[in-house]
Amino acid sequence: MHKAILFDxxxxxxxxxxxxxxxxxxxxxxxxxxxxxDQGTFMNAFWKGTLAMMGNDGSDTNKNVFWKTFKQYMxxxxxxxxxxxxDYYLTDxxxxxxxxxxxxxAKKIIDYLRGKAILILATNPLFPRVATHERIKWAGLExxxxxxITTYEDNRHSKPHLGYYRDILxxxxxxxxxxxxxxxxxxxxxxxxxxxxxxxxxxxxxINRESLDISGFxxxxxxxxxxxxxxxxxx
Numbered sequence: 001m002h003k004a005i006l007f008d009x010x011x012x013x014x015x016x017x018x019x020x021x022x023x024x025x026x027x028x029x030x031x032x033x034x035x036x037x038d039q040g041t042f043m044n045a046f047w048k049g050t051l052a053m054m055g056n057d058g059s060d061t062n063k064n065v066f067w068k069t070f071k072q073y074m075x076x077x078x079x080x081x082x083x084x085x086x087d088y089y090l091t092d093x094x095x096x097x098x099x100x101x102x103x104x105x106a107k108k109i110i111d112y113l114r115g116k117a118i119l120i121l122a123t124n125p126l127f128p129r130v131a132t133h134e135r136i137k138w139a140g141l142e143x144x145x146x147x148x149i150t151t152y153e154d155n156r157h158s159k160p161h162l163g164y165y166r167d168i169l170x171x172x173x174x175x176x177x178x179x180x181x182x183x184x185x186x187x188x189x190x191x192x193x194x195x196x197x198x199x200x201x202x203x204x205x206x207i208n209r210e211s212l213d214i215s216g217f218x219x220x221x222x223x224x225x226x227x228x229x230x231x232x233x234x235x
Contacts, residue, residue: 001116001229002198004174006165007146008183009123009132011205013106014139015222018207020099028095032088037076045074053126054158062125062152089131097138103204105222107140112230114145118172121146122181124188125155125164148172159188165195182225186212193217200225 007013010021026043033042052069053062060068071078113119121143123132129151133143143149148171150164157163169176176196183189186201186208193199201219208214220228 002180003178004118004120004172004180005113006120006122006168006179006181006183006192006197008181008185008189008202009121009135009139011184011207012182012189012202013103013109013121013141013222014100014135015103015204016100018099018205021096024096024099025093028092029085029088032084032092033081037074041074045070045072048073050126053152056157056161058156058161058163060156062155062158063128066152086128086130089128089134093131093134100138102138102140103222104140105226109222109226109229110141110145112226118148118174119146120168120172121149122165122168122183123150124159125150125152126158128152159185160191162191162195165192165197169195186210186214186217190214190217200228 010016011018029046030039030043033039049066049070052065056062056065067078067082110119121132121136123135127135129149132149132151136143136145136149148168150168155164155167157167165176165181169179176192180198180200181189181192182200182202184202184205184207186206187210188207190199190201199217201214201217202222202225203219204221
């Protein structure tokens with residue numbers, strides 16, 4: 001058993017239709033701010049800020065990088081806009097749950113591992129804490145199930161940047177070899193193996209945009225992973 005197990009969320013502990021998730025999410029943001037700002041300008045600023053977080057070089061938190069970039073493309077009362085975003089995540093963001101297919105195996109896995117390993121929710125930190133906590137609950141879990149949750153407030157890199165994983169290792173004070181990364185993205189999650197982490201590629205909602213060779217990764221469904229950690233017969 002590894003001392004720490006890192007779990008991706010979207011498409012991993014929370015199986016989902018990625019295209020539907022993104023569509024409903026962006027439509028919801030556009031609808032929330034419709035009539036208050038020019039929609040094209042607003043959504044462009046939102047997208048540019050998201051891209052800036054994805055390319056963050058570690059010079060600042062993802063939150064600060066997002067808002068610095070947003071302000072370059074959009075004028076307004078930024079404190080008001082941020083508060084409106086936070087309210088959206090507590091209300092209309094729930095519409096996005098329609099794209100998700102929660103699995104009972106997620107809770108079985110976390111319940112089994114509780115107390116046996118440090119559990120990290122290693123979701124790409126492009127969302128604020130409130131939105132991440134909501135998505136954890138959609139998976140049938142609680143934020144308290146994890147000793148560390150990565151959000152845009154306190155992370156300076158995004159997947160697949162190795163700096164993202166190095167920051168987690170620093171925060172939990174463990175070498176990579178004592179950690180296991182579990183996720184559904186062949187690039188963003190499995191890249192942790194380059195640091196020496198163990199890896200497990202979840203196949204329920206597999207993402208492999210670059211058609212990488214995944215034959216060398218231990219892989220399987222959430223159900224298979226539960227069997228793997230609990231001593232069941234599946235590989």
